[in-house]
Amino acid sequence: MQITTTLSANPTDDARLAEILSNPGFGTHFSDHMFTVEWTPDKGWYDARITPYGPITLDPAAAVLHYAQETFEGMKAYRHQGEGEDTLWLFRPEANAERMKRSSHRLALPVLEPADFVEAVEALVKVDGRWVPANDDGGEKTLYLRPFMFASEKFLGVRPAQHVTFMVISSPAGAYFKGGIKPVTLWLAEDYTRAGRGGMGAAKTGGNYASSLVAQQEATAQGCDQVVFLDAQEGRYVEELGGMNLYFVYDDGSIVTPETGTILEGITRASIIQLAEKMGHQVTERKFGIDEWRADVASGRITEIFACGTAAVVTPVGSLKSKDGDVPAPASTDLTMRIREALVGVQLGRADDTFGWMHQVV
Structure with missing residues (x-):
């Protein structure tokens, strides 16, 4: 793409930026610039640009406001430092690009080619490094x-809309867990489902998250951190949390994770499968019943449960609460934390990237 750049006339000053980065929180502060490119059937993608971050103008009749035709991605840039090094990296950006391509097909949106997707993200990181x-x-x-x-x-x-806009914005993020990592408690959603067969469950689109919110409210009212959804067809099989994928670790070292189709194929999820297999663990993707969860925790066969996502990376899962009673937390978090340390180590440059996952920007 031919990207034009208009720098902000009033960038955040160094003192204020240092204050923000010392305690960034999540999704509260935004960098000085944003990337935009537009599409029409006649022009294709055109007018790629980086401009100062700010509000965008939409007509009240803009199709996204009425029919929710949109997709998005979540990814991170990392600073590697040490022994004179100060470089910026992305984690598997091509995988995010391919997933947005799949999401775009499902939402009848034009495809932004993966190389252009990565170039757009890189361009913003370079400007707002x-x-x-x-x-x-x-x-x-x-x-x-x-x-x-x-x-x-x-x-x-x-x-399908005949004018589409693609943008990239960025926001500094602190550690997901304040005060240390601790197991999350889950509430079993039995009155709500996230997605059905043939639906948009495997696409990263806002509607999937909107449909999870009322169930998350129910979970919060029950004193839980997250909600877990079952399949829409039979109400028997575990799918995912509101925004994270699940893993079940057995006493023989094997791991089970719910199969995809109606759940989002997480980039972190796929990476953990590779990491776990390299550590010598057999990972199986299959239907996993809620009755198995209850029975195998009770018998001690399930020794750990963990969840993963871009924001939290990896988090241990504690107890599961439902209208039918509680399932206690498994006894261990050993493998969970070893996998987490290995993945975060690669992302932050503290461990060797033997998989070739990291993509240098600067």
Whole structure:
């Protein structure tokens, strides 16, 4: 792409940026610039540009506001430092690009080719590189990147939009767990499902997250951190949390994770499968019943349960609560934490990248 760049006339000053990066939180502060490119059937993708971060203008009849035709991705930029090194990296950006391609097909949106997707993300990271936090204290701060695509055409007819906008924004992110990593408690959603056969469950689109919110409210009311969904067809099989994939570790070292189809194929999920197999663990992707969860925790066959996602990376799972009673937390978090340490180590440059996952930007 031919990308034009207009730098902000009023970038965040060094003192304020240092204050933000010392305690960034999540999704609260945004970097000085954003990337935008537009599409029409006649022009294809055009007018790729980096401009100062700010509000965008949408017509009230913009299709995305009425028919939710949009997709997005979540990824991070990492600063590697040590022995004179100060470099910026992305984690498997081509995998995010391919997933957005699949999501775009499902939402009848135009495809932004993976090479252009990666170039767009790289361009923003290069311009706003000073927003990528350092981790001199051994922490896990990163620059969270949000590429997204939406139907921006002014039209109320129900059909694929003829004007589409793709953007990338970024936001510094602190460690997901404040005060240390601890197991999350889960609430079993029995009145709500996340996605059904032939639906949008495997696409990363806002509607999937919107459908999870009322169930998450129910979980919060029950004193739980997250909600876990069952399949829509039979209500028997575990799918995923509101925004994370699940793994079940057995006493023989094997691992089971729910098969995809109606769940999101997480980049972290796929990476953990490779890491676990390299560690000598057999990983099986299959239907996993809620009755298995209950029975195998009770018998001691399940020794650990963990969840993963871009924001939290890896988190141990504690107890499962439901209308039928509680399932206690498994006894161990040993493998969970070893996998987490291995993955975070690669991402932050503290361990060798034997899989070739990291992509240098600067």
